[in-house]
Amino acid sequence: MATLSGVVALIVALAGCAAEDRVEVKGPTQVEAALPEATVQQLQDAVTAAMTATGSPGAIVGVWAPWSGTWVTALGTQTPGGGDAVSVDDEFRAGPVTRAMTCDVLYQVAAAGKVGLDDSVTKWVSGVPDLSDITLRQLCDGTSGIGSSSGVLMGELLANPARAWNPREFASFGLGQNRTSQPGVAWRDSDAGYILLGLALERATGESAATLLNDHVFGPLGMTATSLPDAPAAAPGGDGTALAGYYSPRGGDGVVNCAAPLDITTMSSSSMFTDSGVVTDIQDLGHYVQALAHGSLLPAGTQRLADAKSPFDGAPSWFTTGGGVFQAGSLIGQYGAVPGYLTAAFSDPDSGLTVAIVLNNSAAGSSVAAELAWELAAIASKAPAAAGQTSPGAGLPWTAEQFRDEVAKAAICAPPAQ
Numbered sequence: 001m002a003t004l005s006g007v008v009a010l011i012v013a014l015a016g017c018a019a020e021d022r023v024e025v026k027g028p029t030q031v032e033a034a035l036p037e038a039t040v041q042q043l044q045d046a047v048t049a050a051m052t053a054t055g056s057p058g059a060i061v062g063v064w065a066p067w068s069g070t071w072v073t074a075l076g077t078q079t080p081g082g083g084d085a086v087s088v089d090d091e092f093r094a095g096p097v098t099r100a101m102t103c104d105v106l107y108q109v110a111a112a113g114k115v116g117l118d119d120s121v122t123k124w125v126s127g128v129p130d131l132s133d134i135t136l137r138q139l140c141d142g143t144s145g146i147g148s149s150s151g152v153l154m155g156e157l158l159a160n161p162a163r164a165w166n167p168r169e170f171a172s173f174g175l176g177q178n179r180t181s182q183p184g185v186a187w188r189d190s191d192a193g194y195i196l197l198g199l200a201l202e203r204a205t206g207e208s209a210a211t212l213l214n215d216h217v218f219g220p221l222g223m224t225a226t227s228l229p230d231a232p233a234a235a236p237g238g239d240g241t242a243l244a245g246y247y248s249p250r251g252g253d254g255v256v257n258c259a260a261p262l263d264i265t266t267m268s269s270s271s272m273f274t275d276s277g278v279v280t281d282i283q284d285l286g287h288y289v290q291a292l293a294h295g296s297l298l299p300a301g302t303q304r305l306a307d308a309k310s311p312f313d314g315a316p317s318w319f320t321t322g323g324g325v326f327q328a329g330s331l332i333g334q335y336g337a338v339p340g341y342l343t344a345a346f347s348d349p350d351s352g353l354t355v356a357i358v359l360n361n362s363a364a365g366s367s368v369a370a371e372l373a374w375e376l377a378a379i380a381s382k383a384p385a386a387a388g389q390t391s392p393g394a395g396l397p398w399t400a401e402q403f404r405d406e407v408a409k410a411a412i413c414a415p416p417a418q
Contacts, residue, residue, distance in 0.1 A: 023220040025291045028066035028352035031386045035069035039383045050372045053411035055258040056359040058086035062286040066352035068383035078244045091237030095343040096336030098278040103140040103324035104297045105216045111299035115204045124200035134183045139197040147177030148191045161267035162233035171195040187309040191275040198274025225281040231270040236279040245340020248363040258413035264340045276338045286356040293332040293347035318397045329396045337366040344373035351392035375403035
């Protein structure tokens with residue numbers, strides 16, 4: 001893991017998680033075969049195009065279609081223009097997938113009676129402006145109305161990635177923005193909200209956020225490559241096991257520097273904390289989002305999407321959000337950007353179709369991660385059934401071509417000259 005103490009914490013947590021405490025992720029049985037060659041070629045072409053569009057020298061992808069096969073692969077190199085090949089074992093920052101994990105902890109801690117979902121933020125978090133009208137549930141749902149800090153501080157994060165932030169200080173920049181709605185009314189992207197939720201959970205339980213995630217998420221699911229690192233700057237997973245992370249800045253002329261992006265692999269996780277600070281690998285990420293889609297970690301009776309909202313005005317009816325996740329058609333998951341990485345992970349609880357991706361240049365913005373994941377899902381949903389298997393009946397409310405075009409529109413880097 002990223003730090004020695006993180007390693008020790010995870011080992012202790014997993015050692016204490018007996019086999020009978022492990023959580024079973026139910027769903028269709030995965031065929032032990034590779035996806036058909038024609039499907040793989042379509043998937044690889046889509047990922048390669050997204051790498052070019054975002055200026056990412058590397059990518060790691062996992063696609064699981066239980067009726068047809070799997071495709072887990074690493075593409076590209078660690079550095080622009082060449083260098084060591086990317087490995088499927090490389091670790092990376094999971095980004096906003098961390099939000100869903102933090103909500104998993106909230107639901108479990110609430111079921112144990114240590115907090116109430118409708119407790120006010122001020123009951124558990126001191127040293128911040130009065131937030132007595134905002135509940136922990138609303139922080140998880142993203143409906144608090146408070147703003148995000150990363151947009152305000154992105155220049156500082158890129159210029160000084162090793163800086164260790166006090167979570168309250170980082171969240172204060174989001175809290176300093178005007179609220180856009182009353183609590184509970186509408187969704188607003190808010191890293192500050194998930195940071196405050198992490199602080200509330202720490203206060204209520206007397207445990208660190210890293211321990212809470214180990215005990216309630218990573219340990220029960222056997223996610224041995226996943227952790228919430230300590231504050232000191234480090235590469236994901238430690239030296240030699242990290243997928244390098246980059247950001248291509250715009251020059252004074254407004255042109256994106258795709259040839260020589262900033263290397264921000266080594267960074268403090270303190271600014272990301274319980275919003276986007278978790279480090280993982282592609283197998284763990286795929287396994288987690290399958291558990292997420294099935295609600296495997298949720299206490300009985302918990303419905304995280306019971307009060308789902310539209311993420312933005314004009315969003316398609318098939319796209320909603322709540323409980324720290326997004327639902328896109330039949331897929332449930334998360335996506336987003338964190339300095340150095342674009343990540344997305346989605347799974348269909350009925351068919352078992354699962355897609356997890358990471359691109360290692362975050363400059364193009366978060367939407368590209370979702371668009372690539374949905375393009376891959378549309379391709380894989382058409383994969384022919386293996387012998388003795390049956391293809392799922394229902395499809396997705398979009399085509400692969402739709403999101404291939406969206407990825408192309410979001411391009412910040414041009415294809416290399418022939």
